[in-house]
Amino acid sequence: MSRLRFLAPLVAHRTRRPAIALFLVTTLGVGSAPIAASAEPAGSASVLGPSVARAGTTLVESTEIPGCADQVIEADGSAAEARELCSATLVTSQGPVETASAIEIRDEAASLGWSVAETERAAAAAASGAIRSRTWVQTYWGASNWERHEGRTYWDGSRAWVASYRGKTGRHVCHTEGSWAIGWVITPVRCTKPKAAAAADAYYRFDAQILFKGSPITLGVAMHYQMSRTGAVKQWKIGG
Template identity: 30%
Template sequence: MILASSTLMVATSASAAAPVQEGQLKVVSSQKVTSSECVAKVQARGGSGREVAACTSTVTLAVGAETHPSSKDVASARSALSPREFEALSAAAVAGTVRAAPFQQGKNNGTDQEEQYGRVYYDGSRVWIATYGRYTGSHICKVDWAVGYDVTNTGCGDYGSSSQRSIYQKWKFSLGVKGSPVSWEETSTIFVNASGRFWQ
């Protein structure tokens, strides 16, 4: 049985940004990750080595060039910020310290591919996801494709302090069909700090 699944989840109220185009991003990290929960579930049902191999994914993080929002872009953020936050943001924009960068994290294991992408802002002391006029800050999680698995998004968001954010995508995988007794969850996280450093 071949099953194709597609899910799109937007984590913020910001308007959805289009996926970042190839060539605009530079890969900053790529790693192999094996889900121990997946391995245990597949082995418990007598799965083959090929099925267990599908429990290992390549997770790739790419980041685009930073940009500086204009004062007009900053002014458009007034309604989303407290007066104190807006004053601090305006001062940082005038000083040229506010920067923005697009990011994209893809997860692929040969049977399915998921990704999260968006844009973050930072000023040296704070980091956040927001919208400034033509600079659309957002966080989107989606399934690109899946064969033989049902993939459902169960989480797409960010958390942390004002100086470091953790941006995550969380997925539930079911072998064959939704509701299958062989299912597990996986989470991929991007970390970004107030100086614009990204890692996973």
């Protein structure tokens, strides 16, 4: 059954070819549970955990959106229509592990007005290879809704962060280029920039609403990308 049969009105948000999105999910495959980064011992265990892959990796999770099927059935939808509308896939693509340089640290410290002592402590950590990061893009695909957020997260063996710490500032941007929807109205709610802690959870919370057979279906979705202090990654979705 075509997804477009019951989607109305047809509203597009920042459209980029749906065919590309379908190809990505088909090619990467779909798992039944969150998948950790592939095991590949690399670097010092105090900085880079033993299960953290240096190269780029892809994590895939497939799920049913909680609360969605009940709304579809209440609107006189069939079980097949509920499965079609309420299935979702979470795909996270990660870049390779990168190491910050002492020069980068000193440049950023100067722009922030750090003291000499603070600057040298951070530069020494960078020179030892302790400050690492990776870029990532996380995509939620549910029915005809393709929503993305992306960022860069740092870690040093003691803390992980996105907000400025030790002379390096990460990045987290939500509802990014490449997000698109047909029939859905998307409302971004929250886009976090976690401070330095044992784990940094960059999550994107958004509401999605669609008109199905004259009745509104409303979902609240939160996508999580969490980096530990040793670079281990978890992804998950809450709500729907």
